[in-house]
Amino acid sequence: MTDMKKLLIVEDDAGLQRQLRWAYEGYEIHTAANRDEAIAVIRAEEPQVVTLDLGLPPDPDGTTEGFATLETILQLRPDTKVIVASGHGAHESMLRAIALGAWDFYQKPIDIDALGLIVARAFHVHALEAENRRLADRAEAGAVLGGMITGAPEMLKVTRTIERVAGADVSVMLLGASGTGKELLARGVHESSPRKKGAFVAINCAAIPETLLESELFGHEKGAFTGAVKTTEGKIELAQGGTLFLDEIGDVPLPLQVKLLRFLQERMIERIGSRKPIAVDTRVVCATHQDLDAMVAEGRFREDLYYRLAEIVIRIPSLAERPGDAGLLARHFLTKYAATMQTGAKSFAPDALAAIDAWSWPGNVRELENRVKRAAIMAEGKMVTAADLDLADKADPIPINLKAARELADRKAIRHALARAEGNISGTARLLGISRPTLYDLMKAYDLQP
CATH class of the missing domain: 1.10.8.60 (Helicase, Ruva Protein; domain 3)
Structure with missing residues (x-):
């Protein structure tokens, strides 16, 4: 839509129409003397503001044609600010016009300066409402990463960072308290990356017992252990060509950290009970609410694994x-x-x-x-x-x-x-x-x- 402010003057009095036309500066002025001309301008030019004389032909002494024009304008362009004028039964006309959706009302004889202020305010409000609609449409269209709902600069900075790094095939670590939306942002990384057509596979490392976590990650061969009745692919294999999300990475036990490090270095895995290496091409995104720096210092998390996982570190602010x-x-x-x-x-x-x-x-x-x-x-x-x-x-x-x-x-x-x-x-x-x-x-x- 053009930035030009378009004003339509609907007035059947040619002299008053000329007076109004030359009274305004900075607007693109259009005029109409009757309902048909007014509607034609509305369709062709889409003016933001209209001044409308309710006394239009063929009944200039009444208001029927003026009210019909008002209704048609608002049906075609509901966001148009229509300012109506009448010298006939001003109070009743004002109430009816506002009820039909007119933005403002003024009574004849016209005070050019007062009307100018009303028109200027109408353009200002129209611009604000248009901007609000644009922002609302952008939010509904999922302009914020991963469909996240936020208006906070702190969170928008996080999403912009993720959008910048999503295209690079590097490991991303998301640090933040529980409930801040780490998995939602991890999905945003995946959906903004060239791997978005691949699978997004998530696993919560804290929710699976240590004895089962290795099998969940790397898979196992039939007969590898009691209960292994069939060969099963692990989460890493299932993420081939896509993204693997390791939530609560800080809960991975030290022995399994060694195997996970080998996978990150060589991009090869071996299922439990097998000696056959399997190449896997997947991007790794991990998250935790724990202080991994402190865990590394205490020897509870491998430093070499930390630097493999933390090529890009993004800290997520709490809701407070x-x-x-x-x-x-x-x-x-x-x-x-x-x-x-x-x-x-x-x-x-x-x-x-x-x-x-x-x-x-x-x-x-x-x-x-x-x-x-x-x-x-x-x-x-x-x-x-x-x-x-x-x-x-x-x-x-x-x-x-x-x-x-x-x-x-x-x-x-x-x-x-x-x-x-x-x-x-x-x-x-x-x-x-x-x-x-x-x-x-x-x-x-x-x-x-x-």
Whole structure:
């Protein structure tokens, strides 16, 4: 869509039409004297703003044709800002026009300066709404890596890093607390890489007993041990041509670490009970919530294996370090579970939103999802409360005791408000109790985006 601001003036009085045409500067002006001409311009030019005289021919003394024009414009272009004018029954016309979807109203005789301000504001609001729709469409289209829902710069930095390294065939290590989305990001690495047509094979090394983990990874031959009734491929083989995700790599026992190191060096494996080497071409992505540096220093994790796995290390911030994301994710989970479980809860009460913003989320996204799922079931009305989330009286306010914390507090408050208002600038300003110009200045100063 062009950046040119297009204004359509619908006015049957030729003299007034000329006056209005020359009253505005900086706009691409189009004019129409009747309904047919107006609709033709709407179809061809798609103006963002329309000034519409309700008294149009063939009944210039009435408003029937004007209201019909208004309805048709909004049917064709619902986002158009239509400013209606009439000198006939102004109050009744105003109420009806607004009810039909008009953006604003002014009464004849026309004050050019006042109308100019209304038109300028209409273009500004239209541009903001268009930007909000663009951002929403981008989010729904999965523009953020792996379909991850986030608006936090800390997390967007992580996704951009992953997008840069995905194309390089190197091992990636994801470090972060439990529940921060490590597997989701690992899938993002796979889906953004040239191996995306291959299999994504995940294994949680902490969930499998040590005696079975080797078999799960490397496979076994028939008769290799009691119960091995058939030859079975391991996870590494199944990831041929794709990506192998080793979750909780820190729980791999030392003896198995040696065998895993040999595979990473030679890209060859041997099944349990076999001496035949098998070549495997797979990319390895691993993750852990443990401090591997400390484990290496204590001798609980091999240093040579660590450097094989950690060619690229990416640290994932906790949910508490991503202001605003808790609110975004909570809305997503509520919509998801309200639909799948057919519950009546559709939104969050103000106390629930405040509690979500203030809670530290030690269990991260996993804890948030579980609380919202439970709340969707337990909520008695259409709104989920802090009590439904089991967060009533639990969320402590964020302490601020130094002047140096002012900027940090401002950033967090603005990002929480942006998330709660779903990126709407006017709504965010109202939540913060400041004007939109002040909010714009703060966002510019802190380099924040809606």
